[in-house]
Amino acid sequence: MTLLNVERVSKSFAGVTVLREVSFDIQAGEVLALVGENGAGKSTVLSLITGLLTPDSGTIRYDGEPVRAWSPHRARAAGVASVHQELSLNPHQSVAENVFLGAWPSRYGLVRQGDLVARARPLLERVGLDVDPRTPAGRLPLGAQQLVELAKALTADPRLLILDEATSALDDDQVRAVFRVVDDLRERGRSVVIVSHRMGELLTVSDRLTVLKDGEVMATRRRDETDHDDLVRLMVGRELSDLFPAKAAPDSPQADPVLRAAGLSIPGACAGVDLELRPGRIIGLGGLQGQGQREVLRALFGLRHHSGQTEVDGRPRRLASPREAIRRGIAYVPEDRKTEGLHVVRSVRANLALPSLRVLAPARALTTVSRRRENELVEELIRRMQVKTASPAQEVRRLSGGNQQKVALAKWLPARPRVLLLAEPTRGIDVGTKREIYHLLRELADEGMAVLVTSGDTMELVGLCDEVLVMYEGAVVERLAGAELTEERLVHASVVGHSTAEETSRA
Numbered sequence: 001m002t003l004l005n006v007e008r009v010s011k012s013f014a015g016v017t018v019l020r021e022v023s024f025d026i027q028a029g030e031v032l033a034l035v036g037e038n039g040a041g042k043s044t045v046l047s048l049i050t051g052l053l054t055p056d057s058g059t060i061r062y063d064g065e066p067v068r069a070w071s072p073h074r075a076r077a078a079g080v081a082s083v084h085q086e087l088s089l090n091p092h093q094s095v096a097e098n099v100f101l102g103a104w105p106s107r108y109g110l111v112r113q114g115d116l117v118a119r120a121r122p123l124l125e126r127v128g129l130d131v132d133p134r135t136p137a138g139r140l141p142l143g144a145q146q147l148v149e150l151a152k153a154l155t156a157d158p159r160l161l162i163l164d165e166a167t168s169a170l171d172d173d174q175v176r177a178v179f180r181v182v183d184d185l186r187e188r189g190r191s192v193v194i195v196s197h198r199m200g201e202l203l204t205v206s207d208r209l210t211v212l213k214d215g216e217v218m219a220t221r222r223r224d225e226t227d228h229d230d231l232v233r234l235m236v237g238r239e240l241s242d243l244f245p246a247k248a249a250p251d252s253p254q255a256d257p258v259l260r261a262a263g264l265s266i267p268g269a270c271a272g273v274d275l276e277l278r279p280g281r282i283i284g285l286g287g288l289q290g291q292g293q294r295e296v297l298r299a300l301f302g303l304r305h306h307s308g309q310t311e312v313d314g315r316p317r318r319l320a321s322p323r324e325a326i327r328r329g330i331a332y333v334p335e336d337r338k339t340e341g342l343h344v345v346r347s348v349r350a351n352l353a354l355p356s357l358r359v360l361a362p363a364r365a366l367t368t369v370s371r372r373r374e375n376e377l378v379e380e381l382i383r384r385m386q387v388k389t390a391s392p393a394q395e396v397r398r399l400s401g402g403n404q405q406k407v408a409l410a411k412w413l414p415a416r417p418r419v420l421l422l423a424e425p426t427r428g429i430d431v432g433t434k435r436e437i438y439h440l441l442r443e444l445a446d447e448g449m450a451v452l453v454t455s456g457d458t459m460e461l462v463g464l465c466d467e468v469l470v471m472y473e474g475a476v477v478e479r480l481a482g483a484e485l486t487e488e489r490l491v492h493a494s495v496v497g498h499s500t501a502e503e504t505s506r507a
């Protein structure tokens with residue numbers, strides 16, 4: 001039985017066509033994946049299904065009937081639930097309150113906290129989340145917040161669940177929990193539409209995959225008649241080779257560290273972390289989600305109060321504020337671009353030009369940035385990062401998720417930082433652009449930059465980094481480089497919390 005039919009649907013924004021005669025269908029009890037590059041139109045299609053947007057032409061049929069006066073409210077009432085790329089939780093309310101937002105169990109209109117907490121527990125368990133339902137949602141790491149969103153979507157027992165990059169902030173264990181939920185929905189005849197840039201995951205969980213490119217459907221394939229390379233070819237329109245660039249020669253003489261930390265500690269987050277960042281090297285911070293990786297980056301950028309020693313160019317330097325960090329040549333691209341990395345209501349141009357104002361301005365006339373110089377710079381960054389935007393004047397929040405991420409990274413480049421700290425640099429980014437970013441980071445390293453990245457993607461850490469430090473409960477438990485840097489060793493240390501060598505010596 002067909003649950004949903006999207007028939008020749010088109011959509012434009014301000015004269016720019018974003019979807020062109022898009023057609024696909026979803027059966028009851030089916031999991032359909034939508035894949036495509038950043039800006040291909042995936043989220044836009046989903047907004048049409050959830051009633052957030054209305055198509056310019058074409059028809060959407062739900063349960064055999066063309067939807068009329070469709071709206072988020074009607075879609076929800078008809079059993080459509082969704083988890084988005086962007087989180088919608090209220091950070092100050094408890095997990096339980098967030099899960100039942102709008103559907104609180106009440107008696108005589110009063111919210112009963114005890115009920116709420118008791119009813120939240122099984123839902124949280126279902127999504128594999130082991131947290132106290134009374135915790136304020138804002139205190140949870142990003143991945144856990146995404147799972148709370150999922151629990152919230154499940155409260156109404158949806159007929160169609162939409163997951164738009166809902167797994168992007170999750171570690172492998174959490175992704176498996178989500179896929180158990182998906183499998184369970186399928187078994188009960190429910191349908192799921194899933195969008196993700198992690199193709200491996202999609203090839204495991206979905207029944208069929210529809211590929212979008214520049215707003216058009218390129219193909220719909222059954223899972224057993226396609227593979228990774230086939231999908232990438234359809235998405236990108238060409239073969240994609242050498243995803244990862246060559247690494248720094250392992251035996252090349254190493255430059256002195258530009259940034260060194262010894263015994264870096266933050267109560268409750270990390271303890272005794274030693275690391276050295278050298279020009280020309282890309283260092284990774286791996287481990288399961290939330291083992292202190294993010295806190296280390298934030299400390300080095302002066303965002304977290306920390307103890308221990310930090311040295312820049314061999315001299316002790318306090319990194320007590322982002323201002324000081326930036327003055328020492330340290331740049332930071334955070335994982336939560338919406339709240340930390342970007343001014344989303346400002347234009348692409350303003351975001352790209354901000355950190356460079358000092359560079360652009362003649363020494364003593366900070367206020368007279370040449371408009372022409374700024375425009376050149378912005379155009380150049382948009383080209384280099386292949387940011388898909390109608391114009392530099394477009395507001396950042398109107399960009400697709402992956403294109404926002406590109407802006408968050410691009411804005412630092414003209415300032416030529418000496419140390420680049422990146423949290424999850426390719427989250428939500430399509431495979432073609434991932435390749436660009438990997439090659440760009442290596443280029444920057446070759447030009448003398450020291451790079452530190454955190455990533456939940458083991459393949460990325462192994463493929464990109466010269467050395468990976470594995471964190472477990474706030475401590476570095478393993479350092480892998482050269483032939484030892486394999487996905488297997490990395491996953492092992494992440495899960496058990498100590499190195500393979502240690503294990504052998506214990507046995």
Ligand SMILES: Nc1ncnc2c1ncn2[C@@H]1O[C@H](COP(=O)(O)OP(=O)(O)OP(=O)(O)O)[C@@H](O)[C@H]1O
Pocket residue numbers: 013018036037038039040041042043044045388389390398399400401402403428430
């Ligand atoms: N409200 C809007 N106003 C103007 N342009 C928009 C709006 N919403 C989306 N777009 C444009 O439509 C195109 C498709 O965006 P969409 O968010 O659907 O991409 P996507 O496939 O989800 O990409 P990503 O993988 O990066 O999330 C983009 O070029 C985007 O800038």
Ligand SMILES: [Mg+2]
Pocket residue numbers: 042043044085164400401402
């Ligand atoms: Mg999107």
